[in-house]
Amino acid sequence: MxxxxxxxxxxxxxxxxxxxxxxxxVVGPDGAVLARAGNRTEELRDASxxxxxLALREAARRRAGPRLTDCDxxxxxxxxxxxxxxxxxxxxxxxxxxxxxxxxxxxxxGARIFAASSCLHRPDVVGGVREVEAGDLLRRFFEDLRQSG
Amino acid sequence: MxxxxxxxxxxxxxxxxxxxxxxxxVVGPDGAVLARAGNRTEELRDASxxxxxLALREAARRRAGPRLTDCDxxxxxxxxxxxxxxxxxxxxxxxxxxxxxxxxxxxxxGARIFAASSCLHRPDVVGGVREVEAGDLLRRFFEDLRQSG
Numbered sequence: 001m002x003x004x005x006x007x008x009x010x011x012x013x014x015x016x017x018x019x020x021x022x023x024x025x026v027v028g029p030d031g032a033v034l035a036r037a038g039n040r041t042e043e044l045r046d047a048s049x050x051x052x053x054l055a056l057r058e059a060a061r062r063r064a065g066p067r068l069t070d071c072d073x074x075x076x077x078x079x080x081x082x083x084x085x086x087x088x089x090x091x092x093x094x095x096x097x098x099x100x101x102x103x104x105x106x107x108x109x110g111a112r113i114f115a116a117s118s119c120l121h122r123p124d125v126v127g128g129v130r131e132v133e134a135g136d137l138l139r140r141f142f143e144d145l146r147q148s149g
Numbered sequence: 150m151x152x153x154x155x156x157x158x159x160x161x162x163x164x165x166x167x168x169x170x171x172x173x174x175v176v177g178p179d180g181a182v183l184a185r186a187g188n189r190t191e192e193l194r195d196a197s198x199x200x201x202x203l204a205l206r207e208a209a210r211r212r213a214g215p216r217l218t219d220c221d222x223x224x225x226x227x228x229x230x231x232x233x234x235x236x237x238x239x240x241x242x243x244x245x246x247x248x249x250x251x252x253x254x255x256x257x258x259g260a261r262i263f264a265a266s267s268c269l270h271r272p273d274v275v276g277g278v279r280e281v282e283a284g285d286l287l288r289r290f291f292e293d294l295r296q297s298g
Binding site: 041042045046047048053056057060061063064065066067080081082084085086089090091102103104105106109110111112113116117118119120 | 191194195205209212214216229230231233235238239252254255259265
């Protein structure tokens with residue numbers, strides 16, 4: 001299964017738990033999945049428990065080291081500024097994301113974390129991968145919320 | 150004890166563990182300390198285990214809710230972009246920090262997280278509180294590192 005499909009699966013599972021549907025996967029240099037996670041901010045009552053943060057921390061735990069210099073992060077949505085800055089701190093090699101997020105994103109929008117001259121590590125960035133599917137998941141989730149609210 | 154003194158204490162303890170000496174405290178509306186933490190990136194092998202992140206998560210756990218709208222965060226160093234963005238996500242009321250960090254800071258420097266038009270929550274910010282002590286701790290730590298390295 002391609003890694004964005006795994007990330008989308010994690011996003012769908014997050015939606016089923018009532019969480020904003022975002023999923024993330026950390027992929028090692030050999031293509032193996034080191035960690036996968038969906039958003040758990042509600043369940044963990046932790047505003048920082050975004051899919052990317054959980055996957056990065058889990059991958060570093062498995063690697064027994066805080067640097068993931070030969071790893072890629074695949075995520076269904078453009079990371080927010082917190083997650084983008086964490087991606088830089090964990091030294092991720094390449095960031096691949098699905099839907100662009102003009103309101104909350106911090107890579108191509110808003111704080112544009114990797115564009116700051118003080119940013120010490122910039123991953124390669126590939127955006128818009130299967131963006132329609134990733135975006136539809138989010139749109140449907142928020143539509144359902146509005147209808148039930 | 151004033152809360153910056155508690156944050157400085159956490160920073161000194163971090164230094165004693167071989168961690169970059171930064172300490173943080175989350176203070177509730179009644180002035181009570183909800184959480185206190187020092188940097189643990191080395192110990193936890195987690196590049197995101199900055200003092201602020203650990204204190205915010207612990208405070209939210211104790212509050213059993215991800216929003217800390219009536220709480221203040223006191224930290225010895227200007228937060229990096231990841232921590233600044235997390236402070237916004239946790240809806241911290243007021244951020245009080247010690248030393249300014251022109252290289253790694255994300256509040257008054259670099260990505261300037263709270264200045265982005267897409268930033269949904271901006272805390273009140275008070276910088277430079279006991280900045281000499283907080284900065285000296287960091288300077289001594291990195292001088293010792295260079296001498297032993």
